[in-house]
Amino acid sequence: MIKESDVKSVPEAEKSWGRKPFDPKVFRNGTDEERSSMAADIVDRQAGIGFNLVELKQILGEPDGGYYNDGYWNYRLTRRIGSDGQLKEAWSLVFGFKYPEEKVQNVFIWRECCNEPPTWMIK
DSSP, X not given: OOOGGGEEOHHHHHHHHOOOOOOHHHHHHXXXXXXXXXXXXXXXXXXXXXXXHXXXXXXXOSOOSSOOBXXXXXXXXXXXXXXXXXXXXXXXXXXXXXXXXXXXXXXXXXXXXXXXOOGGGOO
């Protein structure tokens, strides 16, 4: 289940990673920094809405986020590793599908893991 506290808004994404226009080729082959810099634009425009699974894969490649579930495809944005070598924070761009049509119905940024509060929530 996706909790609201684990979803990053467009303004929060812009504050964390900036905002660059979505470029599918750069996103597909890009670094975490390149991908995350496009996340706010993708979510704000809801890029991908109406695409089916095949179309999304052709544009962005195979999903590579750390969490897969029926109805959601995740693409890695960031990973933060602590000094102890453990994963402290991980964010993905998530495309939610509507069934039985298997078309994208929503796009959001999701905090996949970890027990520490997201860095943008720490004051």
